[in-house]
Each structure stands twice: as structure tokens, then as C-alpha cells.
Amino acid sequence: MELIGVDIGGSHISAAKVKLEGRIASFDSFQEADVDTFGDKESIISAWAEVIKKAAGESTAYKVGIAMPGPYDYENGISLIKDQGKMASLFQLSVKDLLAESLGLPSSHLAFTNDAEAFLVGESYAGAGKDFQNSVGITLGTGLGSAIKVHEVVKDAKLWTAPFRDGIAEDYLGTAWFKKYALEQFGVEISGAKDLLSSDVDSGVSIKIFETFGRALGEFLFPYLIRLHAEGVVLGGKISLAGAHYLPTTGAYLETMGYPVPINISVLGERAALIGACLPFVESDVC
Known part of the structure; x- marks a missing residue:
């Protein structure tokens, strides 16, 4: 079969x-x-x-x-x-x-x-989550997807509506945030995170936007990592493809908070x- x-x-x-x-x-x-x-x-x-x-x-x-x-x-x-x-x-x-x-x-x-x-089950079976018994899976794109894994059990975490700062998590961790922040703070019109990698956008502006996003991601992840005793994060979705530009900031924040963990970008994609x-x-x- x-x-x-x-x-x-x-x-x-x-x-x-x-x-x-x-x-x-x-x-x-x-x-x-x-x-x-x-x-x-x-x-x-x-x-x-x-x-x-x-x-x-x-x-x-x-x-x-x-x-x-x-x-x-x-x-x-x-x-x-x-x-x-x-x-x-x-x-x-x-x-x-x-x-x-x-x-x-x-x-x-x-x-x-x-x-x-x-997503998280697949990456745990044959991808970026193989080495984690307890982990958080996040997909970053148009929306925010999330799941948690504790030993053999994987469940949808539904964190997109979780209270965060002055709104909910998805307000700060998705394509809409990149578009809004770039326009409001720098007067730059983009369709998503990938546009920040274009030579048409000032590199200094891109760096600041990615650092701001990376900090937000760290702030968001921290309490869940602590609560779940998570050994790592598995990151997917289109925005994860630009991870090299914001994950150093995320990692630095988690280290400052005393809970540094590896954040592995999906190796299996869709x-x-x-x-x-x-x-x-x-x-x-x-x-």
C-alpha cells in the first residue's frame, strides 16, 4: 500500500x-x-x-x-x-x-x-527536529503557524492569537508586520520580507527591520521555551528563508534571557x- x-x-x-x-x-x-x-x-x-x-x-x-x-x-x-x-x-x-x-x-x-x-512531526521524523524530544515548531509567512512537541506528542499550539505586546502574536510575526513597519518607519513599500534582500532597498534599512523582527521573535518564543523545557525550535515558512538576517538577534535575546537554544531552519520545506x-x-x- x-x-x-x-x-x-x-x-x-x-x-x-x-x-x-x-x-x-x-x-x-x-x-x-x-x-x-x-x-x-x-x-x-x-x-x-x-x-x-x-x-x-x-x-x-x-x-x-x-x-x-x-x-x-x-x-x-x-x-x-x-x-x-x-x-x-x-x-x-x-x-x-x-x-x-x-x-x-x-x-x-x-x-x-x-x-x-x-510540519513539526515531519521535521521531527526526518528533518531539522530529529534531535529534539521537546520542541516548538513555528511557520512564518502570511500567517503564524505553531505546534509543540513533548516527547511523542505533537499538538497545534494555536499561538497566532496569543497576546503579545499590544496585540496578538500574528500582528508582529508575519508578512503584514514587515509591510506595515517598513512603510511606517522608513517610508519603504515592500510586499514581504524577501523584498528587503533586494538591492532596491537600502541595506541599512533592511538590517534595522530584520533586527527588530528578530527581537520580537525572541520575546515571543522565550516564555513558551521555558514552560515546555524545549530543547530547540524548528522554523519553517517563507520568512524562515531569510533567517540568517534576523536569527542572530533572536538568539542573542534568548541568550541574554538565560535560555539559549538552537533554532533550526526546516530542511524539508513544504x-x-x-x-x-x-x-x-x-x-x-x-x-
Whole structure:
């Protein structure tokens, strides 16, 4: 029985055959596509199924592990996403049953996992989190994803709404913060963190913005690292790709606070969630 790992976001899907052996993961037949999830349920399910079928190729005996953002009834595969615009037509429907029917599979061959959990589980199994028994997983991008791992248990931490400074964590740790801070403090218009690496932006400005972000990340992480006795942090998402420019500041802050830990950038990228999504089908202890 082959495993197909799937990572579904608000506008994108990726899928691949996943082989797990000896805490090493390999991938084959990687597929991805942009999907308009503002449409009706039939068009969304059809688009997702098409990508999964391409990943499966000629195989007819396979199971599908799906990493999906919340809110979701993951056990039953029912969407609880209501007020985000995206996927609204699937609200309170069994995506599990709809996809299984479209794929011609029994619903027992599909499993759903929170995307933040899937990321940290995947990196813990075969990536940047291998050496940590207790860890915090953070994905930095348009939004803030988070998960915690304590020994074998990995859970979505839902820290994006955690109170932080004069707002919530996501106000300071995402693309929107970079855009707002660059414009308000320096009069620079950017679309995200990656623009700060362009020669069009003054390097002095970029350094100051990244240092400010790095400090905020350290302040945010510190209490959770202490509380969980975390041995390290696993960092993913698009903003992690610029980690070299802000993580020294984050590390310096944690050292000043007396709790320096390694912050490892994801080595698996989006493939981490594909691994984590498949692991519910693997019986052995994986973390």
C-alpha cells in the first residue's frame, strides 16, 4: 500500500508519493497546483482530487494523508472553516467523504492532520527536529503557524492569537508586520520580507527591520521555551528563508534571557507536512 502525502492551503495544494523507512523520507511524483477555493464545493474537490491522482500515477492501492489548516474536525475530516472566505463552500461538509468518493477510495484510506502539527512531526521524523524530544515548531509567512512537541506528542499550539505586546502574536510575526513597519518607519513599500534582500532597498534599512523582527521573535518564543523545557525550535515558512538576517538577534535575546537554544531552519520545506500527514498510517513510534 503506497502513501500519498498532501498539503492543502488556502490557495495551493501539493502532493507526492511518500516512502518512510528508518527515519528517512523519500518522495516521488511530486505535484502541485493553485486552486481557487472561493468556488463551489464540486470545483474545489475536483481540483484537489486531480492533483492527488497525478501524484498516485498508475497506482490504485494507496492511502492519502492530508495536512490541512484549521479549524477542522480532523478525526472525521469535516471542515469548520467559515469566516475566512476560502473554502467557505465546504463548511460543515465531510471533505473526507467527498474526496474519497472523487478518488474512488474508501474513506478509511484518508486521514487529516493539522498543517502545523504535520510540519513539526515531519521535521521531527526526518528533518531539522530529529534531535529534539521537546520542541516548538513555528511557520512564518502570511500567517503564524505553531505546534509543540513533548516527547511523542505533537499538538497545534494555536499561538497566532496569543497576546503579545499590544496585540496578538500574528500582528508582529508575519508578512503584514514587515509591510506595515517598513512603510511606517522608513517610508519603504515592500510586499514581504524577501523584498528587503533586494538591492532596491537600502541595506541599512533592511538590517534595522530584520533586527527588530528578530527581537520580537525572541520575546515571543522565550516564555513558551521555558514552560515546555524545549530543547530547540524548528522554523519553517517563507520568512524562515531569510533567517540568517534576523536569527542572530533572536538568539542573542534568548541568550541574554538565560535560555539559549538552537533554532533550526526546516530542511524539508513544504515536504515536511507531506511526511507528517502520512504518519497516522504508520504504526511504529515515529517521533
